[in-house]
Amino acid sequence: MAQKVLDAQPFSRLVRARVTRFGEGAATLEIGIREELHQQNGFVHGGVLAYAADNSITFAAGTTLGPAVLTSGFSIQYVRPATGAKLVARAVVVHSGRRQAVVRCELFTVGDKGGEAGEGSEGEGGETLCAIAQGTVLSTA
Structure with a gap:
């Protein structure tokens, strides 16, 4: 069901995003990194992150909170340029009330297309932290 909702967003289809985890206060989104998602220096564009x-x-x-939700706001800190084969965004609810939730997200790249480990990487296939975000989501129901 979550992937169906994601697929209803034209931009999500454009970046080819996939929901790989959904439930129990957490969600994971994955995007295969390809040239069209890079900025001029060869890193994944900050807008994609x-x-x-x-x-x-x-x-x-x-x-x-249920399916009728909208992001009220979020902040993101880029900690390292994003390079690799896949982008993974893992979000976990840190507080939820009746009408709003506060959620933390860590973004990683996985693998290295060049075959060499980057700074902070665990090698080919390893994860490298590239950004941290936190946001507030409101129920619209």
């Missing part, structure tokens, strides 16, 4: 944070935050909140 922000999109992944926003959507994973909202999906995680939806597991506690």
Whole structure:
């Protein structure tokens, strides 16, 4: 069901996002990294990371608030340029009330297309933290 909702968003289809975890106060979104998602220096564009944070935050909140939710706001801190084969956004609800939830998200890249481990990486196939986000999601029901 979560993937069906994601697929209803034209931009999500454009970046080819997939929901790989959904439930119990958490959601994970994954995007295969390809050239069209890069900025001029060869890193994943910050807008793609922000999109992944926003959507994973909202999906995680939806597991506690129900399906009728909207992001009220979020902040993101980019900690390292994003490179690799896949972007993973893992969001977890840290507080949920009747009408709003606060959610934390960590964004990682996985693998390295060049075959070499980057700074902070655990090698080919390892995860590298590239951004941290936190947001507030409101129930619209």
